[in-house]
Amino acid sequence: MGPLKGIRIVELASVGPGPMAAMLLADMGATVLRIDRAEAVELGVRRPPKYNLVLRNRDRVALDLKQPDAVEQVLQFVEGADALIEGFRPGVTERLGLGPEVCLARNRRLVYGRVTGWGQTGPLAQAAGHDINYIALTGVLHAMGRAGQPPSIPLALAGDFSGGALYLAMGVLAALLEARGSGQGQVVDAAIVDGTSSMATVFHGLHAAGLWNAERGTNTLDSGAPFYDVYECLDHEWISIGPIEARFYRQLVEVLELEPAALGEQEDRASWPRLRRRLADRFKARTRTEWCALLEGTDVCFAPVLSFREASGHPHMRERDTFVEIDGIVQPAPAPRFSRTVSGRPRPPQAEPSHDVAAALAAWRARAPGG
Numbered sequence: 001m002g003p004l005k006g007i008r009i010v011e012l013a014s015v016g017p018g019p020m021a022a023m024l025l026a027d028m029g030a031t032v033l034r035i036d037r038a039e040a041v042e043l044g045v046r047r048p049p050k051y052n053l054v055l056r057n058r059d060r061v062a063l064d065l066k067q068p069d070a071v072e073q074v075l076q077f078v079e080g081a082d083a084l085i086e087g088f089r090p091g092v093t094e095r096l097g098l099g100p101e102v103c104l105a106r107n108r109r110l111v112y113g114r115v116t117g118w119g120q121t122g123p124l125a126q127a128a129g130h131d132i133n134y135i136a137l138t139g140v141l142h143a144m145g146r147a148g149q150p151p152s153i154p155l156a157l158a159g160d161f162s163g164g165a166l167y168l169a170m171g172v173l174a175a176l177l178e179a180r181g182s183g184q185g186q187v188v189d190a191a192i193v194d195g196t197s198s199m200a201t202v203f204h205g206l207h208a209a210g211l212w213n214a215e216r217g218t219n220t221l222d223s224g225a226p227f228y229d230v231y232e233c234l235d236h237e238w239i240s241i242g243p244i245e246a247r248f249y250r251q252l253v254e255v256l257e258l259e260p261a262a263l264g265e266q267e268d269r270a271s272w273p274r275l276r277r278r279l280a281d282r283f284k285a286r287t288r289t290e291w292c293a294l295l296e297g298t299d300v301c302f303a304p305v306l307s308f309r310e311a312s313g314h315p316h317m318r319e320r321d322t323f324v325e326i327d328g329i330v331q332p333a334p335a336p337r338f339s340r341t342v343s344g345r346p347r348p349p350q351a352e353p354s355h356d357v358a359a360a361l362a363a364w365r366a367r368a369p370g371g
Contacts, residue, residue: 003343007030007176010035010081011034012098013035016165019034019055021164024166024169029341033059033364034058036062037065055349074098083110085114115164115190115192117130117164118192135163136151145217146216164195171188225272227244234290237304237305238288247299
């Protein structure tokens with residue numbers, strides 16, 4: 001099920017953006033086979049396999065890639081694959097005998113997707129790093145946070161999973177589409193520093209136009225504006241508001257029964273401290289539940305600040321089935337959605353990789369078109 005049904009992808013086990021990209025493609029129907037390390041090596045944050053949710057929707061086979069026979073077995077999988085995904089440092093797969101040149105020689109239509117933090121080239125290409133380092137180099141981390149405070153760390157969403165995984169998945173899909181016409185594969189070099197920088201294009205434009213201050217926490221979209229921020233409620237829970245547009249802002253002022261003349265003009269930065277105090281006082285007077293009853297569904301650009309657990313139980317999320325329960329674990333459903341080639345219900349992560357390579361290869365070949 002899903003729009004990528006019939007596409008076959010080999011994933012060389014890694015951490016961060018590689019598995020996430022593989023999950024996204026598998027969620028949309030691609031058959032993804034993950035090649036795990038034969039030895040028990042913990043990659044990334046430790047947790048039981050069933051909770052490593054990005055490994056859902058695919059089979060796993062264990063191979064010792066330091067052994068020539070194992071490398072040859074991977075190449076046999078590659079022969080029937082549409083794409084390969086790897087997330088090693090530059091040069092590692094070449095040393096293993098699984099670099100692009102070798103793989104494309106076995107399958108000229110193969111799309112070879114590579115994802116790293118720094119990219120395949122450049123003075124930092126061989127340096128170790130993690131999400132926080134990559135987004136730091138792009139300027140994105142510097143821009144996040146409140147005025148006078150250190151930069152705020154945005155989980156691993158801005159770097160690993162957006163700048164890395166999403167750009168890798170998009171690049172692989174673009175190359176697969178091109179290969180249908182040309183009959184030739186190619187290498188996709190997805191670097192987190194490139195993808196994260198690309199996502200920040202709008203802000204580079206605003207900065208060049210003199211509409212974005214380098215000092216964080218002083219701009220409209222970074223907590224500088226009191227009408228685009230979070231506020232604490234009477235019950236110590238939080239809500240968010242974001243009425244940037246004048247008509248939405250006017251509605252917020254009306255619903256809160258505030259006197260416009262006492263607030264100053266919306267875009268008058270000199271009035272922002274006074275406006276922030278008025279909003280903080282007003283929102284502190286009621287509970288989050290009460291504000292939801294009053295503001296949710298209006299045009300004031302409002303939403304409660306929910307925890308992960310609360311988010312899955314929100315009526316909007318429930319009606320859209322944004323979350324699903326798989327093997328007793330509530331998790332995000334596949335996205336985006338398709339009207340005709342609907343993505344299937346995810347399979348839970350495989351508890352342990354199989355060591356029966358012959359059976360895995362036979363099953364892989366049976367899934368080939370016409371197999």
